Amino acid sequence: MIQFDNVSKRYSSGHEALNRLSFQVRRDEMVFLTGHSGAGKSTLLKLIMLMERPSAGQVLVNGQNLKKLGRRQIPYHRRRVGVVFQNHQLLFDRTVFDNVALPLLIAGYHPRDVGRRVRAALDKVGLLKREKQSPINLSGGEQQRVGIARAVVNKPLVLLADEPTGNLDPELSAEIMLLFKQFNQVGVTVLIATHDLALVARMPNRMMALRDGQLVPGHEQSGVALG
Amino acid sequence: MVNLCPVMSNPGWPLAKTVSQRTSRRESGAVQRKSRVSDRLGAWRSHHRLVASQSLQRLLTHPLASILTWMVIGIALALPASLFIALDNLQQLTGGWDSAARISVYLHDSVSESAGRRLGEKLLEKPEIxxxxxxxxxxxxAEFSTLSGFGSVIDELPDNPLPAVVLLQPALGLGSAEALEVLVREVQQLPEVELAQMDVQWVQRLYRLMELGKRVTLALAALLGLGVLLVTxxxxxxxxxxxxEEIEVVKLVGGTDAYVRRPFIYTGVWYGFGGGIVAWFLLLGLVAWLDGAVAGLVGLYDSQFELHGLGVAGSALLLLAGVLLGLGGSWLAVSRHLGAIQPQ
Known part of the structure; x- marks a missing residue:
């Protein structure tokens, strides 16, 4: 589902975030991506989201070579990829419902479908009763769940998460991870960047460790073969 | 002029409130539907409607800033429009003078009456006459003695000092002033003619002045239009x-450039439309204020003239100008600044 072939990313500042990185995440897989801050986790996710372009190599998502997507096609690519951020990226000037509905309105769903899908997504993250509130009145864990609902409301093929539990206590973090697992079980490919090794250790999923823009060899946890 | 409105009112992407209200009724028994082409078209149209109304609502939630912008645009539109109205009225006023435009052809004393009438017949063949x-x-x-009041003095004169005259009526009034001037010079060359002259040269000069006024107004309109463009x-x-922040999130979840652009474009259109309405009311007030003074002046001249405002077509044109300038201004801003905002 996600494939990196010899991908390098060098920023104009000269910093080399990724260095000839190759890996593959299979369809229906849920994979953790760990490493210190600055190891290249965020860059890797940004390349999948087409928020950045690689300096060399190529990235494939669902068989589509991202190099071949022009500027105008980026929005359509992003609609197939859900993304969850540490800082939630929610809009506080509108309700929880409106935040979650945003990707659907953007994708041009008919109004009769929007309400149903939004409520289904909110129900899944356990926030159906909060739909009329502003996200600012929610706790950190709840805000993160709104972010997750927004990421999955459009039924993406791939779900990316960048430090989704960064600000949460272990109990809430476990809840969030359980949510990701549930989405993975219904067929969404999930890639989670985190530095919370203790949390990852409790999960049976494959883990990739990044260091200085490269995968650390022999760090595969679940024994799923690469490539 | 450009930086008059630092307090900002926000456009916005549609909130789903209306959507959720509409859908809640049909929630039960909802069937899974793919968004088909017709659905998408419908959604696209309803999105336009939604963005249009919500960007207006956003402007109205910051009334002070919006009113300031509307006033600036309104004044900038009202200025050239008022000049157009003034010119239009002047044109209407002078339009009645066309019939007064005549060419007087004074004949030599030696020309007999029949020869004079023949000359008139000959000149009548020309299309301009x-x-x-x-x-x-x-x-x-006889006419002179009754009109001048010098009747008794004239009676004393040994012979009649006045020449015979052929009065020519131009076919097109003063609209063909240049052609008429050529004609006057032509007639002047005829052997029977002592002097040929246009009676209403001052009206012609007025026309020339109005032509100049039109150009000044156009130049002013262009400048102020540019001002409106820049303000918007x-x-x-x-x-x-x-x-x-909102733009970044919208782009992150797959908002196209057109989608991101839309609320700002509509906001610009609303600014222009509101400015047009302000200008319309300013002109209405101006005409009403001047009407009394004009009526008094016109009464002294015993004229039927009436000051008139923009009219329906003029009003529509004013609003259209506002809308187009708002659209242009927002397009300018959007194409320059939206591309630079990318999710980080």
Whole structure:
């Protein structure tokens, strides 16, 4: 589902975030991506989201070579990829419902479908009763769940998460991870960047460790073969 | 002029409130539907409607800033429009003078009355001339003595000093002033003619002045139109700046450039439309205020003239100008600034 072939990313500042990185995440897989801050986790996710372009190599998502997507096609690519951020990226000037509905309105769903899908997504993250509130009145864990609902409301093929539990206590973090697992079980490919090794250790999923823009060899946890 | 409105009102992408209200009724028994082409078209249209109404609502939630912008645009539109109205009225006023435009052809004393009438007939064949009348020396003298009040003095004169006159009526009024001037010079060359002249040269001069006024008004309209463009552009630029975070999120979840652009474009259109309405009311007030003074002046001249405002077509044109300038200004801002905002 996600494939990196010899991908390098060098920023104009000269910093080399990724260095000839190759890996593959299979369809229906849920994979953790760990490493210190600055190891290249965020860059890797940004390349999948087409928020950045690689300096060399190529990235494939669902068989589509991202190099071949022009500027105008980026929005359509992003609609197939859900993304969850540490800082939630929610809009506080509108309700929880409106935040979650945003990707659907953007994708041009008919109004009769929007309400149903939004409520289904909110129900899944356990926030159906909060739909009329502003996200600012929610706790950190709840805000993160709104972010997750927004990421999955459009039924993406791939779900990316960048430090989704960064600000949460272990109990809430476990809840969030359980949510990701549930989405993975219904067929969404999930890639989670985190530095919370203790949390990852409790999960049976494959883990990739990044260091200085490269995968650390022999760090595969679940024994799923690469490539 | 450009930086008049630092307080910003925000455009916005549609909130789903209306959507959720509409859908909640049909929630039960909802069937899974793919968004088909017709659905998408419908959604696209309803999105336009939604963005249009919500960007207006956003402007109205910051009334002070919006009113300031509307006033600036309104004044900039009202200025050239009022000049157009003034010119239009002047044109209406002078339109009645066309019939007064005549060419007087004074004949030599040696030219007999029949020769004079023949000259008139000959000149009538020219397309520029629609009618002529012959005034003999005696008629001229009689007219002069009754109108001048010098009747008794004239009676004393040994012979009639006034020439016979052929009065020519131009076919097209003063609209063909240049052609008429050529004609006057031509007639002047005829052997029977002592002097040929246009009676209403001052009206012609007025026409020339009005032509000049039209050009000045056009230049002013162009400049102020540019001003409106820049004001709207700058206001929209600030709106974009204040919604940076929202733009990033929208782009992140797959908003196309057109989608991101839409609320700002509509906001610009509303600014222009509101400015047009302000201008319309300003002009209405101006005409009403001047009407009394004009009526008094016109009464002194015993004229039927009535000051008139923009009219339906003029009003529509004013609003259209506002809308187009708002659209242009926001397009300018959007194309310059939206591309630079990308999710980080």
């Amino acid at each position: 629609s009618d002529f009348s012959y005034i003999s020396k005696a008629e001229a003298l 552009g700058n206001t929209i630029r600030l709106a974009i700046e204040s919604r940076r």
